[in-house]
Amino acid sequence: MRCKDPIIVVKDLYVNFYTYAGVVKAINGVSFEICRGETYCLVGETGCGKSVTSRALTRLIKSPGRIEKGEIYFYPEPGKKIDIMKLSDEEIRKIRGYDIAYIFQDPSASLDPLYTIGYHVAETMAFHGVVQSIKEGIKKAAQVLRLAKMPDPESRVRAFPHELSGGMKQRAVIGMSLANRPKLLIADEPTTALDVTIQAQIMNFLKELKEKENLTLLLITHNMGLVAEMCDTVAVMYAGEIVEEAPVEELFKNPLHPYTRGLMRAVPKHVGKNVTLESIPGTVPNLIFPPPGCRFHPRCPYRFDPCDKKRPPLIEIEKNHKVACWLYAKEGGKR
């Protein structure tokens, strides 16, 4: 166990999508835990399964997708264990948006153009019984928006989504997700659609909020810069699997998995014209017919015997530093 006091524990999660083209094996045996109060990052490239993993935490997977297998435990307080997979749909809805809240990449998708920002905030609060009526909720909305650093919150309560800029919309959505004081906030690429200066504002604000509210943050991103600035622990995903997990400084100092190493070297940072970036050859595999063995092996410069035959287990190499790669595991080792 990595965490003394975990807030979420996921064991051996499998998610498939049943499409016309075939079964997409999107999440393939993912296990991890998030400690209370930390910022845990999921990084990886398009389609590697970051969003699906985070949505599975509250069983927010819609048809044609299905959680095939796996255990998910949520601890709203230390020692209080909730088996997410055993809850009824009604019970899970009570947790989603209350104890566990989401912010998605595109704020417009979370906002109904026909309703004011105040109404949106009020509605989430009313649904979870935090306020008794929408009317009461609208009164409290300005306070919630102020928490999300919305400029001029009193008048923004009456604004409609289209009257706000992208950055302000995202603040409204963050306000909505914070309205019920969640314990776990899942932010899925919350700033990808925004400008860097606005991104910096929102990230600073999330940091402040974490300090003030003892919030746990699951941050999903493909931006290594954000990983470095925001995270305590990082899990690197590749083609539906976690291939490496480590504390952020350890991961940057000592990346072990060939994919993580490639990823680190492919990010342009402070390099001018006369340096050459390294790139990872090939492309991300198709998850209907994923490569056998290690899913990274077709692109891996270090592949050897077992790699195309057997899947490497995720094992701890150093304290809290886990990697799934045959370079570090003994073949035939325990899975």
Next chain:
Amino acid sequence: MNSKELINYMKSTFGEPMVEVVDLKKYFPVKGVFRTIGYVRAVDGVSFIVPKGKTLGLVGESGCGKTTTGRLILRLIEPTSGHVYFDGKDIFKLKGKKLLEFRRKAQMVFQDPYMSLDPRMTVFDIIMEPIRAHKIKVEDPQKFVVNLLYEVGLNETHLYRYPHEFSGGQRQRIAVARVLALEPEFIVLDEPTSALDVSVQAQILNMLKDLQAKRGLTYLFISHDLGVVRYMSDYIAVMYLGKIVEMGPAEEVFEKPLHPYTKMLFASMPVPDPFEAKKKPKVEVIGEPPSPINPPPGCRFHPRCQYAMDICRKKEPPLVMAEKGHFVACWLYAKK
């Protein structure tokens, strides 16, 4: 400094220009119910040069006018006013054969490799299309296309496949091959990698650099990813709300940004290194970019600037040379 002098300074420090842009403006009308109620000042009087065989990186936030500038330089749209000289010739005066020749020499690669390729055409036809449109004769089309495919890291097995059979990175390679078919001298690369994953992005950037070295190409590289721009560019121009606020050699601008906006932009960029990130001072980012329909009077950045003085609210700062080859439009550096 008027724009003529400015351009002359740039020529003397950056080198001979492939493209010369003078006082370029593009206003888009905003239509009300009955009449035009205002203008989006997408590009509002910019002057700069793109030196031959070099890369000028154009950076700035969403809506600041980067794409519009790129489209103007290729005469894909007509300007409201101003001039663009390509190899010394005013492109907005070109006609007939001369215009066609310009259209061959100056090309654009777009951000989205999914949109820019016709899904019903094979790779072979996609690459041959501009050749046919320009009525250029090639001896052996198949060999011609295969050679281009090799140049962008693809091969003959890809010839008769359709775009949907390729990944994003491969599609961007096809788009580049198509542009290369016309043997251009100048290419506007508008966010060519922002739809791609980092591991694939590096492949494309390296390919673009190799092609530049091999063919002596001149690039205008548009992006809002500063890491990518730094990796690609010899010179940088920073835009804010339709204006160039700073320009200079890439290393110099990155190491020693002068304009308060450039500083804010650079400080906002997350550094991919947790050790440096901890040391980095916290940025105070004030406000959001205002609308280009009613830009603030005086310096457009003043409502977000922590150094704003009286003059900044009243008078627009001119672009001046603060140091040799390093230009900035800010009253902190200009004579009042």
